[in-house]
Amino acid sequence: MSEAIIRAMNAREAAARVEELTDVLLDCVRGGASVSFMGDMSRDEALAFWRDAVADADAGGRAIIVAERDGRIDGTAQAVFVRTPNQPHRAELAKMLVHRRARNRGLGLALLRAAENAARAQGRWLMVLDTVPEMGGDRLYLRGGWTPVGVIPNYALMPDGALCATRLFYKDLRPERAR
Numbered sequence: 508m509s510e511a512i513i514r515a516m517n518a519r520e521a522a523a524r525v526e527e528l529t530d531v532l533l534d535c536v537r538g539g540a541s542v543s544f545m546g547d548m549s550r551d552e553a554l555a556f557w558r559d560a561v562a563d564a565d566a567g568g569r570a571i572i573v574a575e576r577d578g579r580i581d582g583t584a585q586a587v588f589v590r591t592p593n594q595p596h597r598a599e600l601a602k603m604l605v606h607r608r609a610r611n612r613g614l615g616l617a618l619l620r621a622a623e624n625a626a627r628a629q630g631r632w633l634m635v636l637d638t639v640p641e642m643g644g645d646r647l648y649l650r651g652g653w654t655p656v657g658v659i660p661n662y663a664l665m666p667d668g669a670l671c672a673t674r675l676f677y678k679d680l681r682p683e684r685a686r
């Protein structure tokens with residue numbers, strides 16, 4: 508098996524590969540991940556999410572990172588650049604998704620690092636995310652050096668409709684000496 512390639516994808520290319528990105532999102536939701544959508548999400552709904560994300564990337568609002576193996580997209584993550592005027596230094600990590608066929612090989616951590624680098628490249632040095640406690644993402648962010656700051660109960664629904672909590676995390680991306 509060849510090595511995975513982790514890279515930022517420009518908006519034009521992401522638009523051309525929106526079906527593949529949709530496959531990854533649908534696989535994660537079908538697999539029970541709480542990533543904004545319910546289990547009965549249609550392909551059209553998933554495509555609409557990606558078309559909006561690509562339009563925002565085209566406008567400079569986010570970076571879309573992909574993990575590819577043998578030319579196929581196996582995973583993706585986004586760094587969303589917060590537009591609020593008083594938070595020009597902040598970005599959010601969003602839609603960290605690895606297809607079930609490609610998990611447990613380090614793609615999640617590599618995507619996380621690449622999303623952090625994409626934020627840094629835009630001068631964004633504070634990243635924030637939320638994730639369901641005790642799930643794969645939770646472990647990934649702890650391994651990636653993110654700081655958990657608390658849990659909010661009953662925050663969202665799992666794809667099957669059950670309420671779930673969320674844990675907030677942040678990471679200061681500046682070198683230690685610059686803080």
Ligand SMILES: CC(C)(COP(=O)(O)OP(=O)(O)OC[C@H]1O[C@@H](n2cnc3c(N)ncnc32)[C@H](O)[C@@H]1OP(=O)(O)O)[C@@H](O)C(=O)NCCC(=O)NCCS
Pocket residue numbers: 535540541542603604605606609610611612613614615616617637638639642643644646647
């Ligand atoms: C969370 C998620 C992105 C992790 O992706 P991944 O590619 O499997 O992540 P990694 O491979 O870096 O790490 C996953 C596990 O594999 C292990 N691993 C990494 N490389 C490995 C290797 N070469 N051999 C064996 N295990 C390995 C890691 O230690 C980790 O173990 P842990 O879960 O017990 O801590 C993925 O499970 C996913 O897409 N889930 C559904 C969507 C989701 O919940 N996203 C987060 C929303 S905030």
